[in-house]
Amino acid sequence: MYTVTGNNNNMPETLIPSEDYDLLAHEAHRIVDEVVAQSLVHMSSDKEEPKDRGRFVELENTQEQSNVQWPTIEEFKNTNVGLEKINEYIDKQWKTSLSGQDPCWLYVTDFIEKKSQEFNDLYIYRVQYSIPTRRQPIPKQTASIYFTFDISKVKPKNTIIPVSFTFETMRLIHYPDKFRFRQTWLENILLMKEKLASAMDF
Secondary structure, three states: OEEEOOOOOOOOOOOEHHHHHHHHHHHHHHHHHHHHHHHHHHHHOOOOOEEEEEEEEEEEEOOOOOOOOOOEEOOOOOHHHHHHHHHHHHHHHHOOOOOOOOOOOEEEEEEEEEOOOEEEEEEEEEEEEOOOOOOOOOOOEEEEEEEEEEEOOOOOOOOEEEHHHHEOOOOOOOOOHHHEEEHHHHHHHHHHHHHHHHHHHO
């Protein structure tokens, strides 16, 4: 029995034995389950000392209150306001903390899209992390964090905009004033992508 693969990525249609496809799907699910299990272990850990894990350093931010003053509805004049506030949040909360983001991580912030709903507009931003090196200045894998600014159409203009974010491949929604940064989540996303890439035989 064969499975037809489409050309969503501008690739020609090919026939792949369904057993091979099932094996790839099974391997992908196994890797995701493994990453989730590792994340749960790290979340339950009370250790705050940096721990060497090969090419990564596991660091945690013990701060939970955001030092950033998020904009009001009236102050949100354009999408650049969101970009500036996200970068300010990362600089103040994740980069400068003694137990924060390791300097080897670099990131870029982009506005992705606006989703208009009946009573609010959602502005979506992406923070894309990677670890460039001299040998590989353009990394093969990146880890993304998606920020959402929820701007109400009915609330007073002086209302502070609720901000939330999610990590790529994870469903858990985080809020800046109730969040403890865990660099290991970025690490796990990269490791999962590396395993998936190595499992693919083109």
